[in-house]
Amino acid sequence: MALSVVIRAAAAFWIAAVLAVAMFRSGLYFDTAFYRIGMMLSAAGALAACGMAWRLARLKGRLSGERRKAALSHYAAAAGPLGVSALYALSLLRGPASWQATIEQGLRWSAYAGFLLVVLMFLEDGRFRLWLAASLQLAGALLAAGGLAGWFGWIQYPGMVMLSGDERLSATGARLGGFFQYPNMYGAAAGAFVLWQLALLVRERGIAASAWSACTAPFCFAAMLLTESRGAWLAFAAGWLAGLLLHRSEERLRWLACSGSLAAAGAIGYRLALAAGPGHAAAGYGEAASGGGIAGLWRSAPPGAEAALAVAALAIGGAALFGLNRKLAAVAAEGGGGAAAPDGRARSVAGERGDSLGAAAPGGRTRSVAGGRGDSAGATASGGRARSVAGERGDSLGAAAPGGRARSVAGERGDSAGATAPGGQAMSVSGGCGESAGAAGTPGESAAIAVPASRRLAAIAWPIFTIGFCIAFWTVWSAVEVRVEGEGRSGTAVARLAYYIDGWTLLKEAPLFGQGGGTWRALYASVQREPYVSGEVHNGYLNVALDLGAFGLAVFLAMLGVFLLRIGRRDAAMLAVPVVLLTHAAIDFDMSYGYYWILLFCWLALHSSSGRRRGGRRTNAVSKR
Known part of the structure; x- marks a missing residue:
């Protein structure tokens, strides 16, 4: 399906507008705020289903088996939330605890479907992936x-800022809830955006995209x-830990370095914001502003200057993060990280004790030049032919395969071999010490070569992470220590x-x-053992089980599991983003928000x-230690 730029832009704008x-509208927590937008989304989904069915029927004879299977998989993916809606509808037949809540949940x-x-x-x-990513970037900035x-x-x-002089609720006297009017939900969403920006920085997709991610990440971190x-x-x-474990060696070091820089910048901005914000908040939010205590003392905080200083500190931190990320990318490229250049041109990467330099010639041709001890170079000539040159103490072999495929084998006291992937793509696997390999295929189909992280990159990443983490921990802990230490006595976790x-x-x-929608709200008073008032059970998964039972919970988890499995197969490191939202939903009622x-x-x-x-082409990267 080839969409015009206008259609893609309109679709991206619509998604950004919905977010x-x-x-x-308070994160669409309240059902009255959800009605209109919910009806619009349901109607849009029905039109999309009709359009996809019509397209599949019209192109039935012209779609390949793989493309048809991919199109049909969209129906299967959307069937998850639709199945949950159907289970709520079936609950009406059994006499639910709350008819209204059951109907609302079904809608x-x-x-969502x-x-x-x-x-x-x-x-x-x-x-359209780039357009959807742009919509999400705008949502994070907002x-x-x-x-x-x-x-x-x-x-x-x-309710944008929650004020309280009770240390069990807030150690600093104020908590940011944003438009959600609930700090916990706002913090989870902001944290997910922070990890997404980190993941995009590690991948270095372009200067403009990296600059945007680097500049917005400290603001999201401070908000969290x-x-x-x-x-x-x-x-x-x-x-964050999931992202660290799921990234590969070189990306893992960049993840550590960027995390340290981000943590320090965000924590410093956070402390400046503490001095700037609550004074303004105490003048216009809630009854706590007119009382004494911490909120009353913050009434005298000077407005304007400190807020500007906090924003400036976060902006400077973003600029520093961008510069650091560019430096890390350069070090990775020089010290052993290989990547495919634009237009399918490839370059080779050298190991620690035998350096090589790979450069791409026009038309997808690749050449590699090596020197030193045991270095090797493989280069392809026009017409798919390959040649290789060996250094002093390491032999190399370069050969051209049919269809423009090339491979080279080289090494100094440790061989490296290059082989081709199907469809004319080239890939290289290196080993030993002092290895290098150059390979090229047809234009647009050259493979990237990945080599273990260099010592120079590790020497930069670990100190930055350690220093940044220490700064962030000391800065934040000194502000919230009193609340954390008092949690064991009568904190919210006990409740x-x-x-x-x-x-x-x-x-x-x-x-x-289960007993249908709104089971907890309608029936918790009949089983409670301690005095409390809470319309939410503060666990999204338990709430689904109460509404739909074990069967409904299994359908719900299967829906999420299919998505997570597909992400794991395509780009496992990106699982870090949904991990934040799905983990936090186990201890709070985030799933009650439409947002x-x-x-x-x-x-x-x-x-x-x-x-x-x-063009139907992809670029593969193969790495081996």
Whole structure:
């Protein structure tokens, strides 16, 4: 499906508008705010389903088996939320605990299914991936900018900043909730955006994209810290650790270095924002502003100057992060990281003790020049022929295969071999010490070569990460220490445990199929053992089990599992982003927000959809230690 630029731009604008409206309307937590946008999403999904069915029927004889299978997989992916909606509808036949809540949940999930189907339909064109990523980037910028503007008092929105003199609720006296009016949900969303920006920086997709990610990441990180949500911080740590483990060796070092720089910049901006924001907030938010205590003391905080200083510090931190990332990319390229150049030209990469330099000639031809001890060079001539030149103490072999395929074998006391992949693509695998290999295929189909991280890159990454982490830990801990230490006595984690015990008791009354939507809100008072008032069980998975039982929870988890499995096969490192949202939902009620699902489905669709590349060609990278 070849979409015109106008159609792609219009679709991306529509997705960005949906995310913006969902955020501004309290994250679509309240059902009254969800009705209109929910009906629009359901209608859009129905039109998308009809359009995809008509296209498949019209092109039935012209679509290859693989392309037809990919198109049909979109229906299967959207069937997950639609199946959840159907289970809520079936609950009406058994007499649910709340008829209204059951109907509302069924409508919500049908709307999510419609939105997901629209996104997947446009992602059939691989070029739409960039447009969808741009929409998400805009959503992240609005999330951070809107929250910080409310913190500094530049805009007014009810509940944007939660003020409290109770140390059990806030150690600093104020917590940023953003347009969601809930700090925990806001912190989880901001943390997911931070990890997404980090992952994009590690991949170095272009100067403009890297500059945007580097500049927005510190603002998102500072916004996450201002929420003072320990659950969101823990979910962020889980996602960050997943990203560290799932990246490859060289990318892992860049992940560490960028994380250290980002942590230091965001933490410094956070402390400056603490001094700047609550004074504005105390003048216009809630009854706590007119009282004493911490909120009252912050009334005298000077406006303007400190807020500008905080913003400037975050901007400088973003610029430093961008410069660091560019330096890391240069070190990786010089010290052993190989990459495919634009237009299919390839370059070779050298090991530690035998350097080589690879450069691409026009028309996809590749040449490699080597020197020193045991160095080798393989270069392809026109017409797909290959030649190789060996150094002093290492033999090399270069040969051309049919169809422009080339391979070279070289080494100094440790051989390296290059082989070709199907379709004229070339790949190289190196080993030993002092290895180098150059290979080239047809234009646009050269393979990237990856070599283990160099010592020079590690020498930069580890000190930056260590220093940045220490700065961030000391800066944040000194502000929230009193609340963390008091958690064991009567904190919110203890209260959640009471919810979960009562929720389990309620689940045992209908373990297989649940009691319909709104079960917890309608029935928790009948089983509670301690005095509390909470309309949410603070666990999205337990809430689904209460509504739909074990069967519904299995369908729900299968829906998420299919997406995560597809992301793991395509780009496992990107699992760090949904890990934050899915982990935090286990300790809070994020899944009750419509914004949560719209954002999550955008990310899942973006990174699980393979998408046809322009011209149907792909670039492969093979690495070996």
